Amino acid sequence: MSRSKGRQLDTKAQLLTEAETFARQRGFDGFSFADLADNAGIRKASVHYHFPAKADLSLALIDHYREVFMDRLHQITATETTASARLLQFVDLYRQASEGGRSLCLCVALSVTQSALPTDSTAALAAFHRDVIGWLESVFRLGGRDGSIRQISDPRAEAQATMAQVEGAQIMARAAGHPARFEAGIATLVGRTV
Amino acid sequence: MSRSKGRQLDTKAQLLTEAETFARQRGFDGFSFADLADNAGIRKASVHYHFPAKADLSLALIDHYREVFMDRLHQITATETTASARLLQFVDLYRQASEGGRSLCLCVALSVTQSALPTDSTAALAAFHRDVIGWLESVFRLGGRDGSIRQISDPRAEAQATMAQVEGAQIMARAAGHPARFEAGIATLVGRTV
DNA sequence: CGCTGTCTACCATAAGGTAGGTAATTTGAT
C-alpha cells in the first residue's frame, strides 16, 4: 500500500465520515462542500475531486452507510443467539445513532430531503429499509420459535412496526432534545423481550 | 372587514400554507423566500414584509401547525367516545399528513433541520410533542377503562410509543415511496383496537 | 511519462436580507 494511495483513501473516507455526521445532524441541505473542505483541512475543489457533485456524495453516503449498518446486523446475528438479545442489540444501534437527540439515522435524515436527491439515492434508501426490515423479520420469526419476545402476531408486521418505532423515537428524542425520549419511545418494544 | 385588511390576511395565510407544504415535502432548507414569492405571485421583498427573516417564518409555521393540529385533536375528543375510535382517528391524521409518502408531519420535517432553527422554534417543537403525547396518554387511559384497546401497560409509555410509531411510519412511507409502508408501520397499533 | 491528489482562481446562480419608494386605505382630529 503506497503512501499516496493510502492518503487518498484516508481523505475520501474522512470526507465521507464528516459528510455523514453533518447530514445526520443538520440534514443533507444543512452542509456544503465548503464545510466539508474546512473540516478536512483541504480546499473545496479537492472535495469535488472525490465527489464531483453533491448527488454523487449522497449516493456514496447512503451506500456506505448501508454497507456498514448491514455488517453490524450480521455481526449481531453471529454473536447473539436469542431473538430478544438480537432485538435489544438492534435497538442499541439506533440508540447510539441518536446520540442523545443530537443526531439521526442517516436514512431518516435523507428521507426528509429526499425530493432533492437523485433517483439512485432514493432507490438506495428504499433498499436500505428493505434490507433492515428483512433482517428484523427474521429476528421476530426466531422470536416466535424461541419464545424470547412476547406477543408476536405477524413477524413481518412486527418488523415494520419496530423499524417505525425506533426511527420515530429518534425524531422524538431530537425534538425534545433529550435522550430519555428515545427510551420512552421504545419502552413498549423493550418491555416485550423476555 | 375592509378589503385591504382582508387581503393582507389572505396573503400571509397563503404564504404560511405554501411554506408548510414546501417544508413538509422538501424540509425547511429545501425552499427559499423566492420560491414562496413565485408561488404566491408576489415579490421576494413582500414575503420579507410578512416574515422578516426565515427564523420568524419557522416559528410562525410551527405555531400555526400546532394550533391547527391541537384543534383537530380536540375535535376528535368531542366527536368520538371510545378510545379505539379516537386512536384510529389520530392515526388517520398522520396518514393524511403522509400523503402517500409525498409529505411528512411538519414536526418531523423540522426536527431534522432543527440545528438551524432559532431557540423559540425548537421550544415550540418540543411543546407540540408534549401536547400531542399528553392527548394520546388520555386516550390510552380511557382505553384502559373502556377496554377498546388491548394490552395497555402504561398509558404514558403507550402514548410515547404510538407517537414514535406514526412518525416513523411516515418516514418509512417516504423512503419506500409507497403509501402501503405507512399502513405496514402502524398495523400492529391498529390491530390492537377492538 | 502518466497518474493522483491537491491547489489557485474563477464563474453563475441562488440565498437571505435591506433601503427606499408608492398607491391605497384607515384613522383621528377638526
Added chain:
DNA sequence: ATCAAATTACCTACCTTATGGTAGACAGCG
C-alpha cells in the same frame, strides 16, 4: 364630513455571502 397623518402591503433595486461547480496548473510518485 373632510383632510392630513399614519399604516398597510406591495414594489424596484440592490447588497453580501454562500453555494455548487469548473478550468487549468503543479508537485510527487511509480
